[in-house]
Amino acid sequence: MTQSREDDRRGARSPSAAIVDAAFRLFAENGYDETSVDDIATAAGVSRSSFFRLFGSKEMVIFPDHDAILAAVEERLAASTQKSAILAVSDAVRVVLFHYIAEGPLARRRYRLTSTVPALRERELISGSRYQQLFRQYISAWGDGSEESERRGELMAAAVVAAHNRVLRRWLREECADPHMEIDEAMAQVNALFAPPSGTRAVVVVRTDQDLDAVAEQLRAL
Known part of the structure; x- marks a missing residue:
């Protein structure tokens, strides 16, 4: 048996x-x-x-199905409007991050391999640029078409990808015990960088399972 x-x-x-x-x-x-x-x-x-x-x-x-992940990201972004843009971008970042985390040890094996093979590292960078272009496309579309809006879209897209990469790499190196908390904090900082000018009203979106006292403390720090 x-x-x-x-x-x-x-x-x-x-x-x-x-x-x-x-x-x-x-x-x-x-x-x-x-x-x-x-x-x-x-x-x-x-x-x-x-x-x-x-x-x-x-x-x-070696690499995950980036086309499928990109499709999931685009689906989330396409379902949003300017009013819910921050939530859509934050959700889309988590789609990518938690795909890798769900892979567990395999993601870490890939990281060790791509860190030592230049051709694979180059392929990974190209894949990352596809995500950044997609974020830029939607963030710009939610703007008013002005040069300032286009610049804002490009800068925010780069910041979003940088926030994702930092949390992911910390997790891959086993330096991050709680990627959920770290991506929340990183995206809060990105949103603060691109918040509306002083005097206007800003909307902060958080997960419903977060401790509100902890969220308030993070906002005060920002």
Whole structure:
């Protein structure tokens, strides 16, 4: 019966998961450049054609499905208006951040790998720029079309991505015990930087599960 359960667990493991696990193990043991697609397919117990059907390239094994994440981010932004822009941007940032956090150890393995392989690091930077362009597109669209509004959109988009990257990298390096709290604090600072001029009314959006006394203390600090 024990063996049967073990077989069931193995059977439940998808070919794509087996490929990812084998790839990262071989990258750690032999190096990224020295590991071939054939090496990965053999270690994962799949054919070469199955590998390419699932991933397309060795590089694609490493990175998450950015197209799917971008689509989720755009869906959240597209559902917003100027009045709810701050909430939409904050929610969209969390879509990206918590996708990585949900990956757990895999995200940290990727971080260690991309930190040592320049070509992979370049690919990661390109992916990050796609998020920034998307944020800029929507933040600018919520403005009045003026040069000031366009500049504000570009600067805020860069700040939003920087806030996300800081929290994510701290979590990847195991320096961050509570990414939920840290992204809330980081986005509060971004929103404060781009708050309406003094004398106008600002709206602060927080999660319903947050302690209001703690939120008030954060706002006083800002």
